[in-house]
Amino acid sequence: xxxxxxxxxxxxxxxxxxxxxxxxxxxxxxxxxxxxxxxxxxxxxxxxxxxxxxxxxxxxxxxxxxxxxxxxxxxxxxxxxxxxxxxxxxxxxxxxxxxxxxxxxxxxxxxxxxxxxxxxxxxxxxxxxxxxxxxxxxxxxxxxxxxxxxxxxxxxxxxxxxxxxxxxxxxxxxxxxxxxxxxxxxxxxxxxxxxxxxxxxxxxxxxxxxxxxxxxxxxxxxxxxxxxxxxxxxxxxxxxxxxxxxxxxxxxxxxxxxxxxxxxxxxxxxxxxxxxxxxxxxxxxxxxxxxxxxxxxxxxxxxxxxxxxxxxxxxxxxxxxxxxxxxxxxxxxxxxxxxxxxxxxxxxxxxxxxxxxxxxxxxxxxxxxxxxxxxxxxxxxxxxxxxxxxxxxxxxxxxxxxxxxxxxxxxxxxxxxxxxxxxxxxxxxxxxxxxxxxxxxxxxxxxxxxxxxxxxx
Numbered sequence: 001x002x003x004x005x006x007x008x009x010x011x012x013x014x015x016x017x018x019x020x021x022x023x024x025x026x027x028x029x030x031x032x033x034x035x036x037x038x039x040x041x042x043x044x045x046x047x048x049x050x051x052x053x054x055x056x057x058x059x060x061x062x063x064x065x066x067x068x069x070x071x072x073x074x075x076x077x078x079x080x081x082x083x084x085x086x087x088x089x090x091x092x093x094x095x096x097x098x099x100x101x102x103x104x105x106x107x108x109x110x111x112x113x114x115x116x117x118x119x120x121x122x123x124x125x126x127x128x129x130x131x132x133x134x135x136x137x138x139x140x141x142x143x144x145x146x147x148x149x150x151x152x153x154x155x156x157x158x159x160x161x162x163x164x165x166x167x168x169x170x171x172x173x174x175x176x177x178x179x180x181x182x183x184x185x186x187x188x189x190x191x192x193x194x195x196x197x198x199x200x201x202x203x204x205x206x207x208x209x210x211x212x213x214x215x216x217x218x219x220x221x222x223x224x225x226x227x228x229x230x231x232x233x234x235x236x237x238x239x240x241x242x243x244x245x246x247x248x249x250x251x252x253x254x255x256x257x258x259x260x261x262x263x264x265x266x267x268x269x270x271x272x273x274x275x276x277x278x279x280x281x282x283x284x285x286x287x288x289x290x291x292x293x294x295x296x297x298x299x300x301x302x303x304x305x306x307x308x309x310x311x312x313x314x315x316x317x318x319x320x321x322x323x324x325x326x327x328x329x330x331x332x333x334x335x336x337x338x339x340x341x342x343x344x345x346x347x348x349x350x351x352x353x354x355x356x357x358x359x360x361x362x363x364x365x366x367x368x369x370x371x372x373x374x375x376x377x378x379x380x381x382x383x384x385x386x387x388x389x390x391x392x393x394x395x396x397x398x399x400x401x402x403x404x405x406x407x408x409x410x411x412x413x414x415x416x417x418x419x420x421x422x423x424x425x426x427x428x429x430x431x432x433x434x435x436x437x438x439x440x441x442x443x444x445x446x447x448x449x450x451x452x453x454x455x456x457x
Contacts, residue, residue: 004042006062007086010054015045015092026087031075031337031420033384038080040067040087047092049167049175049206056204057173059086060449066171067451068200070111070139075337076418078146078199082453090141093206096120104212105164105181110141110205117210126212129156132414133319141205146416147197151248151318154240154372155279156213158414160196167207168195171445181209194440199416200451202444216279220288221314222305224295225273229253229355229367232272233348235298236371239276240344244291245284248277249372250318251351256325256366260317263324268317271301274371275318318368325366325379332364335390336380336397340404341413344374353403354378357396363389365396375413376404402427417455425457 007016017023018041027039046052059066065085072079081087094111101124106117114135117128132138132150142148144166149158156162165179179185179192195203226232229251236249251274252260258270276291278284288305295303304314317324342350351367354376358365369377380397382389401411401424411417411424426434438456 006058006064007042007044007055010058011044011046011051015047017043023087025072026069026089027080029072029074029077029079031415032077032080033335035384036077038082039084040081041084043069043087043089045089045092049169052088052090052169052204052206053173053175055086055088056169056171056449060171060173060447063447064449065452066449068141068145068204070142070145071113071137073134073138073142074146074418075339075415076412076420078416078418078451078454079142080419082419088204090204090206091139093141094139097207099124101126103181104214105209106212107207107209108140109207110139110144112140114138114140114143121212122215125215127215128162128210129213130159130162132159133322140208140210144196144205144208145198145200146414149370149373149375149414151250151277151370151372153370153375154249155245155247160193162211163192163196163208164211165209166192166195166205168203168205170203171447171449175206176203179209183211197416199418199454201441201454202450204450214281216284217281218279218284220278220284220306222276222278222288222291222303223273223314224276224303224305225269225271225301226298227271227301229272229351230348231298231300232274233351233371235295235300236274237344237347238294238298239274239291240372242290242294244294245278245280245287246276246291246372247279248275249370250275250368251347251371252318252321252368253351253355253366255364256321256368257317259328259366260321260324263327264316264320266317269302275315276305277315321366321368325381328366329364329381332381332383335382335384335393337415338378338380338397338400339369339375339413339415340378340401340409340411341373341375342404342407342409344372346407346409347371347374347376350376350400350404350407350409354400357399361392361396363393363396370413373413374409419454422455422457425455 023039093109097107
């Protein structure tokens with residue numbers, strides 16, 4: 001049990017807590033069921049880099065584990081403590097420090113919500129393209145920690161591709177600036193990209209310089225419905241492969257469509273579908289028509305492309321899907337939420353494999369994802385009180401992830417490893433790869449202070 005008294009000289013009383021409610025809140029994230037919650041011993045809310053430095057230095061000196069925490073929107077327990085200790089909540093570090101329109105850059109603290117970045121730069125005609133679907137809840141720090149991404153990865157890339165420079169506090173309290181405000185650099189090791197996606201195991205980001213893009217003048221959306229999943233996924237691969245300038249290509253299977261219809265009262269055809277978005281400063285209608293010709297080659301049931309009908313929101317079913325899946329089976333739970341990513345040409349094969357496993361084991365597995373970049377999302381839904389079903393679900397999950405890796409993919413396209421996917425690290429990276437990663441962790445955090453119990457098998 002951590003003695004909170006070690007923090008009393010570092011932070012005012014109102015920015016540290018051992019209250020049960022605060023500890024419980026920081027013992028779970030969005031993907032952690034109640035029975036797997038793991039609260040810290042104490043929660044602290046630093047407001048400056050210096051305070052983060054002081055907390056980490058004191059913790060390392062005393063052997064106290066520290067788990068960085070933000071909005072708690074993670075799926076894999078990335079920010080959930082495994083050994084008590086300190087939960088370092090960065091949500092009060094939420095200042096937008098500077099906007100530089102001429103550089104197309106913004107400096108923010110880690111607690112800034114993703115959508116607030118867009119709000120801050122909208123008047124300058126700019127936006128932050130790689131925001132994930134959770135951008136209205138997730139923080140910049142959390143996005144950097146997992147190298148998050150979303151529906152527009154096919155056009156704009158991941159969050160890490162838009163990070164220019166970061167200020168990082170290491171486990172011993174020392175402060176590092178990694179990266180540069182310049183668009184490119186060949187100077188030394190790329191420490192910035194080492195920190196991006198490291199899930200708070202190597203350092204704590206306290207400031208980030210993000211690149212921005214000009215807000216597109218034209219946006220079109222659309223949806224195409226198909227009779228089979230293979231037709232939909234093949235069409236998605238063709239859309240991207242043909243060179244259509246598309247900013248999002250999202251796949252939703254028939255089961256997912258049924259769930260979201262019940263959840264929000266929509267009338268989405270309960271068949272496999274692609275949701276599409278196009279963004280450009282000019283010529284977007286030509287791209288839409290080009291896309292229509294590509295889709296027509298795959299015998300769609302229906303295609304609706306172009307401007308939305310006033311009063312409608314064609315993309316709402318896709319945005320609401322995660323909550324819809326949770327609500328559909330009140331007696332079941334997604335014990336395994338997947339985000340396997342594979343080369344685009346293997347996306348269709350992996351989706352079909354998931355569906356085959358669902359039929360074989362008689363387990364509902366709604367399947368959807370970012371078809372434009374090969375990222376398959378799925379939820380294996382089981383009754384958590386049925387031991388046989390829980391065991392079967394675990395086997396199915398292992399099969400899906402292993403198959404994805406065998407297809408040349410990754411166990412996680414955007415959620416991170418956290419505490420839930422550690423057993424797949426060797427399969428994906430090999431023993432030498434894991435050993436190399438451990439050596440980096442040992443070099444930057446020899447005491448194991450930062451986010452222990454994450455990533456490594």
